[in-house]
Amino acid sequence: MIPLGGVGEIGKNATLIQWRNDAVLVDAGVLFPEEELYGVDLVIPDFSVLRRTGRLLAVLLTHAHEDHIGALPFLLREFPVPVYGTRLTVGLARAKARSRAEWHTVRPRSRIRLGPFEAEWIHMSHSIPDSCSIALRTPVGTVVLSGDFKIDQTPVDGQPPDLQRLAELGASGVLALFLDSTNVERPGITPSERVVGEVFAELFPRLRGRILLTTFATNVHRIQQAIDAAARVGRKVAAVGRSLIEVIRTASELGYLRIPKGTLVPVEQTTSLSDRRVLLLVTGSQGEPLSALTRISAGSHRQVRLRRGDTVIFSASPIPGNETMVARTIDALFRAGAEVIYGPASGAHVSGHASQEELRLVMNLLRPRYLVPVHGEYRHLVLNARLAQSVGIPAERILVGENGTVFQFTRTTGHIAGREEVSNVLVDGAGDIGEAVLRDRQHLARDGIVIALVGIDRTTGEVVHGPEIVTRGFVVPPDSDSLTAELRRKVTDVIRRCQQRGQMEVGVVRNEVRDSLARLLRQRTGAQPMILPLLVEV
Secondary structure, three states, X not given: OEEEEOEEEOOOOEEEEEEOOEEEEEXXXXXXXXXXXXXXXXXXXXXXXXXXXXXXXXXXXXXXXXXXXXXXXXXXXXXXXXXXXXXXXXXXXXXXXXXXXXXXXXXXXXXXXXXXXXXXXXXXXXXXXXXXXEEEEEOOEEXXXXXXXXXOXXXXXXXXXXXXXXXXXXXXXXXXXXXXXXXXXXXXXXXXOHHHHHXXXXXXXXXXXXXXXXXXXXXXXXXXXXXXXXXXXXXXXXXXXXXXXXXXXHHHHOOOOOOXXXXXXXXXXXXXXXXXXXXXXXXXXXXXXXXXXXXXXXXXXXXXXXXXXXXXXEOOOOOOOOHHHHHHHHHHHHHOOOEEEOOHHHOOOOOOOOOHHHHHHHHHHHOOOEXXXXXXXXXXXXXXXXXXXXOOOOHHHEOOOOOOEEEEEOOOOEEEEEEOOOOOEEEEOOEEEOHHHHHHHHHHHHHOEEEXXXXXXXXXXXXXXXXXXXXXOOOOOXXXXXXXXXHHHHHHHHHHHHHHHOOOOHHHHHHHHHHHHXXXXXXXXXXXXXXXXXXXXX
């Protein structure tokens, strides 16, 4: 078993399970980029390891959050294998992937035979309906991948987690448990999703202006409770943001959202309603630069402009790494005159992940021979390992690894057998970008660029234009005129030396100009801008 993502980080979840020449992949998620990943839209797992594993039989999905299904469009281009998941999971994943791969809907407790494997989905509670753990029966024993979960005894949809089935699996024997670690730092239990609905029911009647509510687009239970609270006080509901509109459409068609007739309206229609009759469901709870809420806060959204008296409710907590972007958006909203309700004290959000007592409960129900903490940053994995020891799992049977770690199991043993080289694949609008491109972007952002433009006679090699020195993002020192003149002389000298040696190939001249200017700038300024010689033969 090899995690390609989701271990030592929160996001990009994908786990490869291999027996001899056959393999299945559980989940294929994305990680949203941190600010230093300039121009990167998404980070996805490195699927190149799949080319070395033999035959990939299928992708098995635990639930439909972006960090578990977001990389499917990229995976299925190269590996158009069948995809299995519960009804809402497949509905949302299929709409995202737009792939001709086979899509198969499964029910909880159903079993699917895939070569040497048999997969069973076990219903669990999370912040999206149809979330499941997956029990995978292999030739050497049963492995359980918990997926994301919490033990919600009063779920919005009335379907509590199937603890009975977990106990039955534990009684029959579980070889290894790959367990969610996200909330392992939190003692006690995670509150029920119904708590948020009670906050909405108390809050909405008191607000007189428009309400803008932002949450994860896939949090269907949260959306349902917001719609119910709005309908009770006579507010119309409009969705703002492409992903949110798509989720509402798909969940409604599949029967996971029940929207009273006439409640959901196009956003254009809200302009003719009084403010106290409007609820806008808006994407952007993580402060994403191109999201609807961020553009609204900046006054650049085409359809929605903030007004004094508006209240913005953040019904989500920042994913680790997004705190700065979320804080920046909240500041902009306050600056625009809106009231903002956010943070744990507001009660407008509860987590979808299990806290310590729920994790202990699942460990005790399944009683795995081996435990592997996953879905968390490294400190979460270590703390989950310690939690496992507190319920009696011996330390030597708790395996802590990272992305690429090879966990190898037999009928009676488990150990870390090595490591596969896996890296992040960076995606922008044009497709995958490599580490070299990212390094160039970081270099430009840090030190700027110096361009040397020079025209050279194609026949004689003489300089006939320039050299011109152009800088962008480079801190020019006070004596810039003398430095610029020195840079121009250096370019001319380099070209003259190349001419004397008879080495006027453009590539040779360009490299010598770049190296000479880099040395000069480092000596004179201590800076290391990117040097771009532009040699034009005329």
